[in-house]
Amino acid sequence: MPVVKADLAACQGYANCVVGAADYFDLDDDGIVVLLKTEVPEAERARVVEAARSCPVSALIVED
């Protein structure tokens, strides 16, 4: 199953990902992304990839 990965050092807390897929992404108190789950069922792929791509600093990728 595809998995989503986050580059915590790159994350700037813009929260675009959280707005795109709140069931996958959240922010911690310092404004760094938290992955709520990492495995992406094929049916949700488009939505999660779209949310990951909305990150302005490319901190998120969905890998096969």
Add this chain to the structure above:
Amino acid sequence: MDTVTVIVGSSIGGVRTAQSLRLEGYEGRIVLVGEEEELPYDKPPLSKSVLAGTATEASICLLNRDQAEESGIELELGHPAIGIDIAGNLLQRQGREALHFDNLVIATGASARPSPWGHRSGIHVLRTLGDGRSLRADLAKGGQLAVVGAGFIGAEAAATARALGLEVTVVDPLPIPMSRIFNAEVGQWFGDLHRSNGVTTIFGTGVEAIDGEQGSFTLRLTNGQNLEAATVLVGIGAVPNDAWISSSGLLVDNGLVLDEYCRAVDAAHIYGVGDVARWRHQKYGEDMRIEHWTNAVEQAACVAYNITHPENPRAYTPVEYVWSDQHDWKIQVVGRVGGKAEHAIIGHPEVHGRFAALYTVDGTNLSGAAIVNWPKALLACRRGMGAGITVQELRQKLEPMLTPQPLRTS
């Protein structure tokens, strides 16, 4: 025969439309046409990390040739589109044969508003990678930088140049910076931010003329003052790249005019995305054009969806969002702020190191927010906007989070 989607404009809006089409399972050909020779690149770092030299040009590439090939995106760079034959479904290009399309996506963005005080070397605008290179080269020579315009790009470039050790002066005809976007109190804090970081500000004053040459310019200001500068950056806004479209018969009015599904009002197989697009926002009941990164990305996804689902297209109704990095402030603006909207301010930059200005158009419900250095508040606002939260509810949620922590000032 394969259907063909031609996308004009090889920046974030165009690239993301192409990628989102593939994500939606589009199987036809995708041709990405761009005026610039450069591979597609991202613009926000041009006034931030790339100008500072902390990020490389390579790091802002949006789509390299391998990635394009992998996704089946045909790159046609270096030749601008010059017109559209709507009846014949042809995109005309300079120096290249016309391209047939079944769907056309217009994502030609905007250009920096040109300097009204001449274009000679040493007088810069900042929009393209080329602009960024030449500004960076001039900053490296040292000397005073004069920035005309205290909007997002001018303010960011001023902050970056200051961090590089240059002496920087920002001139703006508005007495309070950003007061077109925010209210006076918040705008004032932006002025304070610049000054406390060593930027000289001359606000409420315009530029009459720029005399002299690179290395020794004199800006003659409307208050009679003269300002010396080695380099000048003119950051006075952007204008949509729509002139090439209007000759083809599509309706253009400060941007390409689109319906709520981002289709040209007079040709349903032609779409618009990003800075060039003026579409009807169904929820606001207004035509809008937004010059921000997140809008280009979200609109690209919507247009890709609508091209692949023509029978049940999705109306595009985003909540506006923009960020800006200036000195040690991370500024984020959501929804509709300023203007006549009432506001409540939570936190103070000097006491808490963070604040949120909450705006309401109807006096009760949150319509927008300007947030500095406070990610949790940003998230609460972005979520609350979707769910219809009131300013009062949000205030009760945010106020307990505040603890005094003075802002570092350098």
